[in-house]
Amino acid sequence: MTLLPKALLIVAALGLAACNNPDRYKNGAGADGMNNGAGSGINTNGLGDPSNPRSIAYFNQSVGDRVLFPVDTSTLTPEARGVLAGQAAWLATNGDYAIIIEGHADEQGTREYNLALGARRAASVQDFLISQGVKPSRMRTISYGKERPIEVCSEEACYAKNRRAVTVLSMGTGA
Amino acid sequence: MIFLTFPCKLRDKPTDLQGQSRPHNSPLKNEDKMRPFKSLTAALLIGLSSLTTAAQAEITIDINSPVIEPMPFAVPDFIDEGGAGELAANISRVVAADLAGTGLFIETPKDAYISRVTSFDAPISYPDWQAINTQALITGAVQAGGDRIVVKFRLFDVASGQPLGEGLQFAGTPASWRRMAHKVADAVYSRITGEGPYFDSRVVYVAESGPKNQRQKRLGVMDYDGANVKYLTDSSSIVLAPRFSPNGDRILFTSYASGFPAIYVMNVGNLKTRNLGEVPGTMTFAPRFSPDGNTVVFSLEKGGNTDIYSMDINSGAMSQLTNAPSIETSPSFSPDGSQIVFESDRSGSQQIYMMPAGGGEGVRISGGKGRYSTPVWSPRGDMIAFTKQNEGRFHIGAMLTDGTEERLLTASFLDEGPTWAPNGRVIMFTREGAGAGGQAGLMSVDVSGRNLKAIPTEGPASDPSWSPMLP
Numbered sequence: 001m002t003l004l005p006k007a008l009l010i011v012a013a014l015g016l017a018a019c020n021n022p023d024r025y026k027n028g029a030g031a032d033g034m035n036n037g038a039g040s041g042i043n044t045n046g047l048g049d050p051s052n053p054r055s056i057a058y059f060n061q062s063v064g065d066r067v068l069f070p071v072d073t074s075t076l077t078p079e080a081r082g083v084l085a086g087q088a089a090w091l092a093t094n095g096d097y098a099i100i101i102e103g104h105a106d107e108q109g110t111r112e113y114n115l116a117l118g119a120r121r122a123a124s125v126q127d128f129l130i131s132q133g134v135k136p137s138r139m140r141t142i143s144y145g146k147e148r149p150i151e152v153c154s155e156e157a158c159y160a161k162n163r164r165a166v167t168v169l170s171m172g173t174g175a
Numbered sequence: 176m177i178f179l180t181f182p183c184k185l186r187d188k189p190t191d192l193q194g195q196s197r198p199h200n201s202p203l204k205n206e207d208k209m210r211p212f213k214s215l216t217a218a219l220l221i222g223l224s225s226l227t228t229a230a231q232a233e234i235t236i237d238i239n240s241p242v243i244e245p246m247p248f249a250v251p252d253f254i255d256e257g258g259a260g261e262l263a264a265n266i267s268r269v270v271a272a273d274l275a276g277t278g279l280f281i282e283t284p285k286d287a288y289i290s291r292v293t294s295f296d297a298p299i300s301y302p303d304w305q306a307i308n309t310q311a312l313i314t315g316a317v318q319a320g321g322d323r324i325v326v327k328f329r330l331f332d333v334a335s336g337q338p339l340g341e342g343l344q345f346a347g348t349p350a351s352w353r354r355m356a357h358k359v360a361d362a363v364y365s366r367i368t369g370e371g372p373y374f375d376s377r378v379v380y381v382a383e384s385g386p387k388n389q390r391q392k393r394l395g396v397m398d399y400d401g402a403n404v405k406y407l408t409d410s411s412s413i414v415l416a417p418r419f420s421p422n423g424d425r426i427l428f429t430s431y432a433s434g435f436p437a438i439y440v441m442n443v444g445n446l447k448t449r450n451l452g453e454v455p456g457t458m459t460f461a462p463r464f465s466p467d468g469n470t471v472v473f474s475l476e477k478g479g480n481t482d483i484y485s486m487d488i489n490s491g492a493m494s495q496l497t498n499a500p501s502i503e504t505s506p507s508f509s510p511d512g513s514q515i516v517f518e519s520d521r522s523g524s525q526q527i528y529m530m531p532a533g534g535g536e537g538v539r540i541s542g543g544k545g546r547y548s549t550p551v552w553s554p555r556g557d558m559i560a561f562t563k564q565n566e567g568r569f570h571i572g573a574m575l576t577d578g579t580e581e582r583l584l585t586a587s588f589l590d591e592g593p594t595w596a597p598n599g600r601v602i603m604f605t606r607e608g609a610g611a612g613g614q615a616g617l618m619s620v621d622v623s624g625r626n627l628k629a630i631p632t633e634g635p636a637s638d639p640s641w642s643p644m645l646p
Binding site for chain 2: 072074107108109110111112113115116117119120122123124126127140141142143144147148149150151152153154
């Protein structure tokens with residue numbers, strides 16, 4: 001395979017990381033974001049007023065920021081497609097937001113496979129959003145595998161919520 | 176049946192002895208020779224050379240025997256020959272813990288002793304040890320002065336009234352006292368079992384804290400028995416699955432330090448860490464060294480698809496080894512560097528495949544029910560350890576490299592990620608419990624399926640990777 005010169009790529013990666021580090025779980029920030037109602041975001045202050053239809057809080061709560069997957073699959077269910085179509089429509093009129101799509105898996109799998117599975121799920125969402133007109137340049141994906149469950153019981157009720165892809169928005173860095 | 180035993184091909188040795196005495200028929204000298212050494216390295220060479228005489232030992236344990244009666248042994252506190260203080264007794268305690276921890280030996284309680292060992296060179300009163308049914312007696316002495324301690328020991332076959340092998344001496348700094356204890360225990364273990372040593376080794380792992388939905392992770396490295404922990408990173412970013420280099424000088428791992436998962440290499444000596452060349456829009460993970468330490472195999476995900484690549488660690492030049500729409504991950508080299516074993520879900524579920532080190536289609540070697548993953552080639556080259564999921568349970572297992580003679584060594588809610596001891600006899604892995612309270616911990620088990628036990632760690636722990644024998 002051919003690749004760009006490594007030095008250039010590292011510089012590019014660092015630059016992107018510096019202006020938009022997607023790891024909202026750093027330094028224990030995860031639980032705060034996760035426990036903030038149904039939504040989640042870079043931080044609780046940036047979510048805005050959920051009654052404002054242009055806010056991240058509105059996107060998270062009213063449009064729906066996540067879709068769920070059956071066991072060991074990355075195929076979008078009809079329900080997931082409905083949610084993502086709504087996301088795409090909202091994103092089309094709110095073009096200033098940058099988008100990170102997080103893929104997650106439940107704990108019923110080995111660590112490395114689940115990283116790959118989470119990446120598959122994030123890519124499924126990204127591909128669908130692109131098909132709905134969202135610009136690829138606004139989006140990046142990241143997989144957390146089974147590292148960041150939102151529910152910790154070891155039953156299907158919890159697993160079902162953990163097998164997810166979450167569309168995480170941040171302000172001012174889109175386009 | 177979960178636990179299976181089968182005639183093991185690891186060692187061509189008749190299954191005749193289970194810790195019993197054999198008639199003296201070896202040319203071993205009755206007279207011990209102590210050799211002074213200036214470094215642990217030199218001493219280790221002697222320790223290894225002693226293995227060549229192991230097959231002639233009077234007392235032996237055949238690890239592959241279906242049933243093992245642990246061999247009684249005694250380790251009287253090592254003699255303080257000047258300046259050693261508590262170190263002398265502490266070293267003998269670690270020797271005893273190493274041996275007893277294998278499950279192959281059982282320590283004779285000190286209050287049963289008839290003889291007292293008051294001098295390293297005093298004659299052994301064999302009848303006193305025979306009377307309490309001890310079969311192996313280990314005596315030792317420690318001298319300390321300045322920044323140097325010297326540890327010496329002798330091993331005796333009590334039943335035949337003979338020394339077993341020559342006495343050995345190790346020298347090092349006081350801070351390395353546990354290593355010297357491990358070297359003594361390794362020499363005893365190897366002489367009696369005929370197997371390679373493994374106590375003088377380290378394990379790098381992920382130290383965990385916090386609840387499952389907010390887990391903090393950092394890299395730690397410890398002695399194989401959980402002691403001497405040193406943390407290598409802080410908990411500011413998720414770190415996963417560290418792996419030692421073939422000579423233990425470097426560690427590969429996956430970190431979210433840049434915000435995205437990518438592989439890094441850390442120098443163990445100075446902790447200097449560098450990103451191995453992150454490509455925006457991709458994720459790299461599951462790295463492992465080649466046997467010569469110059470190449471890294473790993474998974475690279477792009478657009479949702481994960482394949483296996485290799486990279487020259489010095490030039491950064493990459494080549495793609497698999498090209499399929501399925502998930503290919505967890506690659507591991509054969510010890511001769513010619514083959515790579517890996518997992519793929521190309522058949523619809525995770526299975527184990529083998530391909531030439533230069534890449535290729537791969538031949539499936541896992542054939543049983545369920546899902547097979549995280550294959551790791553034994554350092555002896557003869558077996559593949561793996562994780563298996565079947566009917567809602569996780570297992571650690573091992574099989575020959577052609578996929579035959581599979582045996583499952585463990586079963587639990589979640590066992591995963593085996594790593595081999597340097598001698599290929601013991602496997603360490605992660606076990607995690609169910610639910611909010613089910614934290615991860617490290618376990619080890621013999622490749623025979625015996626001696627399953629928890630490795631004590633300061634807190635929850637996962638993703639162990641065993642080092643080679645220390646230099």
